[in-house]
Amino acid sequence: xxxxxxxxxxxxxxxxxxxxxxxxxxxxxxxxxxxxxxxxxxxxxxxxxxxxxxxxxxxxxxxxxxxxxxxxxxxxxxxxxxxxxxxxxxxxxxxxxxxxxxxxxxxxxxxxxxxxxxxxxxxxxxxxxxxxxxxxxxxxxxxxxxxxxxxxxxxxxxxxxxxxxxxxxxxxxxxxxxxxxxxxxxxxxxxxxxxxxxxxxxxxxxxxxxxxxxxxxxxxxxxxxxxxxxxxxxxxxxxxxxxxxxxxxxxx
Numbered sequence: 654x655x656x657x658x659x660x661x662x663x664x665x666x667x668x669x670x671x672x673x674x675x676x677x678x679x680x681x682x683x684x685x686x687x688x689x690x691x692x693x694x695x696x697x698x699x700x701x702x703x704x705x706x707x708x709x710x711x712x713x714x715x716x717x718x719x720x721x722x723x724x725x726x727x728x729x730x731x732x733x734x735x736x737x738x739x740x741x742x743x744x745x746x747x748x749x750x751x752x753x754x755x756x757x758x759x760x761x762x763x764x765x766x767x768x769x770x771x772x773x774x775x776x777x778x779x780x781x782x783x784x785x786x787x788x789x790x791x792x793x794x795x796x797x798x799x800x801x802x803x804x805x806x807x808x809x810x811x812x813x814x815x816x817x818x819x820x821x822x823x824x825x826x827x828x829x830x831x832x833x834x835x836x837x838x839x840x841x842x843x844x845x846x847x848x849x850x851x852x853x854x855x856x857x858x859x860x861x862x863x864x865x866x867x868x869x870x871x872x873x874x875x876x877x878x879x880x881x882x883x884x885x886x887x888x889x890x891x892x893x894x895x896x897x898x899x900x901x902x903x904x905x
Contacts, residue, residue, distance in 0.1 A: 655685055655693040665702055680719050681705060704732060711739055797858040804857060816856050823848055827893065828886040837895035843903060846896040862901045869897035 662669045675681035676692065681702055683692040694702075701722065708718045721735075808816075827845050835841050846865075853860040853868075860868075872878045873894045882889040 655695050656699070657687075658683075658692045658694070661694050661699065661702065665699075665706065667702075667706070675702075675705065675715075678715065678719075680715055680722075707736060711743060797860070797864070800858040816852075819852060819856075823852060824885045827889065831886055831889065831892055837892045838899035842892070842896035843900040846893065846900040849893070849897070850900070862904050865897055866901040869894045869901075872897075 656664075658669050658672050661667075662672055672681070672692075676683065681698065684695045684698055685693040687693055704722055705718055708721060709715075713721070721732075823845065827842075830841055830845060850860050850862070850865045853865070872882060872890050879890040882893060
């Protein structure tokens with residue numbers, strides 16, 4: 654059996670132009686010609702074309718494909734083993750990519766599921782999604798970010814009001830402790846630092862002591878975080894920073 658260039662192109666899903674190019678560079682030259690001089694391909698040519706398309710699918714340049722197929726030390730069984738190894742590696746990479754895409758899709762579809770009116774009732778003039786893009790860029794590849802997205806996606810207005818109430822009550826206790834003159838590295842302050850960590854664990858993600866210490870650094874180095882705590886009580890950012898570091902050291 655022999656096949657015209659058009660038949661081969663149709664069966665293999667390539668263009669006639671590509672087959673002409675393969676012939677011109679010596680990668681796939683047809684075994685015969687018709688009386689009119691047209692290319693005719695036999696079954697062996699089709700087998701070689703299958704090998705070419707396989708390696709091309711894996712991203713091999715044409716010169717490397719030619720070197721692989723024309724290797725005098727390689728037999729058909731060796732090609733199959735090589736293809737199996739390459740496919741196994743590619744499948745593993747594709748699975749990793751698919752998992753990453755699924756995680757990204759999951760994160761994208763999550764968020765604060767409230768109407769505009771409910772958002773205003775819970776957060777007031779503050780937009781809770783104002784820094785979403787920045788947060789995703791900084792921590793989007795962490796398990797903590799993914800866990801936080803999963804949890805908050807199902808929160809209702811009542812959940813957010815409860816969280817807000819818990820945070821406000823904690824802030825009032827910390828403010829009162831500061832006014833009492835208690836040291837920032839004392840037992841009471843470390844206790845409230847631990848409460849703050851537990852609030853994060855209970856509402857957002859599993860916040861380790863080490864991670865909490867990193868957050869504490871942001872409370873004093875990032876003007877936005879610092880201002881949040883300073884608005885509750887002057888000096889609170891530094892006070893909380895010291896209390897968290899002391900609590901972290903105590904539990905190291």
